Amino acid sequence: MKRRELLAASAGLLALPALRAQTGPVRILVGAPAGGTTDTMARTLGVELGKILGRPVVVENRPGAGGNIAADAVAKAAPDGNTLLMSFTSHAINASLYASLPFDPEKDFTPLTMVSTSPAVLVAHPSLPANSLQELIALAKARPGKLNFAIGSVGSSVHLAGDAFKMMSGAYIVNIPYRGTAPAMQDVLAGQVEMMFANVGNAQAYLRAGKLKALGVTSPRRLAAFPEVPAIGEVLPGYESSAWFGLFGPGRMSPELAKHLSDAARQAIATSEVRRRIEAEGATPVGNSPDEFARFVHAEIQRWAKVVKFSGARPE
Structure with missing residues (x-):
């Protein structure tokens, strides 16, 4: 030595x-x-x-x-x-x-x-006329500025997960800021805002109850808890935002x-x-x-x- x-x-x-x-x-x-x-x-x-x-x-x-x-x-x-x-x-x-x-x-x-x-999950109100990431991107491009993301805190990881999605997909979706995750989630549940990125722990009860639908997860691979929900990276290669x-x-x-x-x-x-x-x-x-x-x-x-x-x- x-x-x-x-x-x-x-x-x-x-x-x-x-x-x-x-x-x-x-x-x-x-x-x-x-x-x-x-x-x-x-x-x-x-x-x-x-x-x-x-x-x-x-x-x-x-x-x-x-x-x-x-x-x-x-x-x-x-x-x-x-x-x-x-x-x-x-x-x-x-x-x-x-x-x-x-x-x-x-x-x-x-x-x-x-x-x-x-990881976070992209959740939407059931009334959103898109049931996949591909359909969401097509809808957002057909209606630029007409769809909204609720965000609980400006500059948070879930806020920027949405902006990374927009950056990589080319979709124009408007951010609606809230003072916290809870009021943002409540407006998505009520259908006042179409969708948001949310922590899996905050969203899973609403997903299982059918009050929200999941379009994608931000992890590199699908989650064992929601194997039917695709990783966003499957549609936008290189996307990850845990x-x-x-x-x-x-x-x-x-x-x-x-x-x-x-x-x-x-x-x-x-x-x-x-x-x-x-x-x-x-x-x-x-x-x-x-x-x-x-x-x-x-x-x-x-x-x-x-x-x-x-x-x-x-x-x-």
């Missing part, structure tokens, strides 16, 4: 007992209100993560500015593993959605692991500490209880390495920048 590698390995071995000796709480900051999916992911992970680390894990909600308030606090925190961030797709979207940010979404964070991914949730630390965190926390989080994600809770949210557990997650975040920032530019979206 080379001297440099030996020193690095020795540093790692010395660091881990010190990490395990810490007794104070680990704080996971969440840039979304309590009760939402991001909050649920943090609390679900936090219970098992605390057992593995042998330390209490406390979730703190700091909603606002599309997750930027919580992210800024973590970016400025000491890289000692005591303050972490449970973030979501907006972490990548905000890099281009906002004209300026008080932090760099890559340099000021240490990606630890992706916790889960959550939301994701991930655990970050502040930037400048040592590789040894990042690996320690990532390994603990991935062990927690692999437990049957955490997997069950994640799947109950209509999401898929992941648990990848810091390097894999870092490469993913970099690619996401580049990918969403193109959609944000097309959409012309700006923060509310």
Whole structure:
């Protein structure tokens, strides 16, 4: 073993007992209100993560500015593993959605692991005279500007899922913004707006009750829960728009500490209880390495920048 590698390995071995000796709480900051999916992911992970680390894990909600308030606090925190961030797709979207940010979404964070991914489904009121993606695209092109998408939050992953659909299909569909997913969904259920992209967990009860119909899912492949619903990528090759949730630390965190926390989080994600809770949210557990997650975040920032530019979206 080379001297440099030996020193690095020795540093790692010395660091881990010190990490395990810490007794104070680990704080996971969440840039979304309590009760939402991001909050649920943090609390679900936090219970098992605390057992593995042998330390209490406390979730703190700091909603606002599309997750930027919580992210800024973590970016400025000491890289000692005591303050972490449970973030979501907006972490990548905000890099281009906002004209300026008080932090760099890559340099000021240490990606630890992706916790889960959550596809969306394109749902429509049963009265919409289109029962397939091909029929919808043809209808939208025949009636440019006459069909509408309800969107619960400007700049959200489900908003941009719709704009990516329009960008790739060439269909002109008007966005109708709402103050939240619930009122947007209610107007689609009432037939006031024809359709929307919604998280699978939010839509599945209405789909099974026949109150809405599904035209496509945003995942790369069809979902086991709805095998008859095509992936949009089957009609628009290359289309994919799943939301994701991930655990970050502040930037400048040592590789040894990042690996320690990532390994603990991935062990927690692999437990049957955490997997069950994640799947109950209509999401898929992941648990990848810091390097894999870092490469993913970099690619996401580049990918969403193109959609944000097309959409012309700006923060509310």
